[in-house]
Amino acid sequence: MEDHPKWMHRAMDLAREAFKNKEVPVGCILVYKDQELAQGRNEVNETKNATRHAEIVAIEKVLKWCDENNKNSDEIFENITLYVTVEPCIMCAAALRQMKIPLVVYGCANDRFGGCKSILPVASDELPTLGPKLVCISGLLAEEAVNILKEFYKGENLNAPEDKRKIKPN
Amino acid sequence: MDQPEPILDDRYYQIIQLGDFYVSVIKDKKNTTKVIRELTERMPNKEFNYLKRVKSTNNKGDSLQVLLCPKDDVASINEVTLEAIIGEDSSILQYLGKPFLVKVPVTQPLTKKQHQEASLNWPCTFHEDKQITNLLSGKYFNDIEIEKIKKHMLKAVELAQISQRKQQEPIGAVIVDPTNDIIISASHDLRRGDHPLQHAVMICIDLVARSQGGGMWKLSDNDLVYNQDINTAISTENKTGPYLCTGYDLYVTQEPCSMCAMALVHSRINRVFYGSSHKEGALGSFYKIHTQKGLNHHYEVYKNTLSIECNKLYDQT
DSSP states (O other): OTTHHHHHHHHHHHHHHHHHTTSOOOEEEEEETTEEEEEEEOOHHHHTOTTOOHHHHHHHHHHHHHHHTTOOHHHHHTTEEEEEEEOOBHHHHHHHHHTTOOEEEEEEOOTTTBTTTTSOOTTTSSOTTTOSOOEEEEOTTHHHHHHHHHHHTTTOOTTSOGGGOSSOOO | OOOOEEOOOGGGTOOOOEEEEEEEEESSGGGHHHHHHHHHHHOOOGGGTTBOSEEEOSTTSOSEEEEEEEGGGGTTOSSOOHHHHHOTTOSOGGGBOOOEEEEEEOSOOOSHHHHHHHHTTSOBOOOOOHHHHHHHTTOOSOHHHHHHHHHHHHHHHHHHHHHHHTTSOSOEEEEEETTTTEEEEEEEOOTTTTOTTOOHHHHHHHHHHHHTTOOSOOOOOTTSEEOTTHHHHHHTTOTTOOOTTTTOEEEEEEOOOHHHHHHHHHTTOOEEEEEEOOTTOTBTTSOBGGGOTTOSOOOEEEEOTTHHHHHHHTTOO
16 A cells, blocks of 8 residues: 555656647556556547547556456456546546446546546446446645646646637547 | 437426525505615625516505515524615615515526426516527427437447347447538447447447547447548538537437546537436436536437337337
8 A cells, every 4th residue: 555656656657658749648557466557648639539548548458468368357457456647537437437446546636527526426426337436545646747737738728718729628 | 209308407407496585565666666776786686686676466566575685694683674684874764664584486497487486486587598498398309300310310229239139238329420411430339348448439439530530449340330531521621620529419329328428528529319218327317417517518418319219229118
């Protein structure tokens, strides 16, 4: 458990990588039994698919890894911890429940799309067919996570009509 | 096919709530104008600006009650008198009777039905939103539109049946550009395969991305299609080309889950038509993500689209 900061720093590395690639700077890693199993960062612009959030990208890498290594993916996901720089959005929170990932450690709140507490508590609402509830730990490297987002949106008026924005939101 | 049923924000369906307000009788109706003018200035009740200031309590219109303020606004006053409510320096005190409490609507009426309900207690202004009235009328779509909707939903049902034959969840999805009625992408569910997140809607969204030269899942299956001419077709009229699912409509046999509903927010979908409801669905049943406050994109949703055919897929007949 005391490794949370260490893994969160790794997630932050990926957020920086997203930034360099002109993607919304959110990064995550999936840790299985103290091993970094997969990384993800936003890939929305390069795929023209607004659902390519860091978490979804990382989940797919684990699925691929399980496939290549003949592992039972259910068993792997049930023992995974997700470290992500920003609170998962509603879509990702629902995806994490479906994958049965038990624990999510995140940095700052996601005031625009948050699915753990900010907009809708998808992570903890009674949705048994979606999957087990998520346990969330928040606030790790929150300031750093916010700063890189601010840096990314610098000079960008978030209230401007979308067609007038320099960076398309995702 | 019956009319697809719109799913509006909860505030269009809610029962009008009542709250306590102080009112007073206007002793002589010839002073009404003076009373209204001064009260509007002293206690505008901005939050309740839909409440008319004066209520006529008999048929002749010569017995009038005037609205003073919400009970809560003077909760700190021990003895509630006209002077205490309006102010000792007011020039209209002489025209009014002792203040007393009545129940008035404290939610703003947004539909004709709510307006009728609210007006039983206190007269309210109501600016009819024609679009909302039409949506709630049960005959929003004309025959031509109904035929188009039916055609696309039948395609989604067909894909759901294909999915079923492949031992997958019987869910089919079609994304259409309503300006020319062209299908941009069509898919069925694949969640029981190697990828639990490959719901029909997620695949359909990725196929739209492929139609725009992007996309992630290079699924090769003849039942999963995308329009390969879309970039060239649109580039002549629109220099920027299509952006995600902006302006597109989705037809899906079952109500989307939270993941798919939010994916549609991120993708800027225009309208969603679905057949069967799902108890954990995110577009009407458990959540209304399409009208969720705080999100930066909202879309229209219609349920019970070709419901008989869709319900058969889910044993809800």
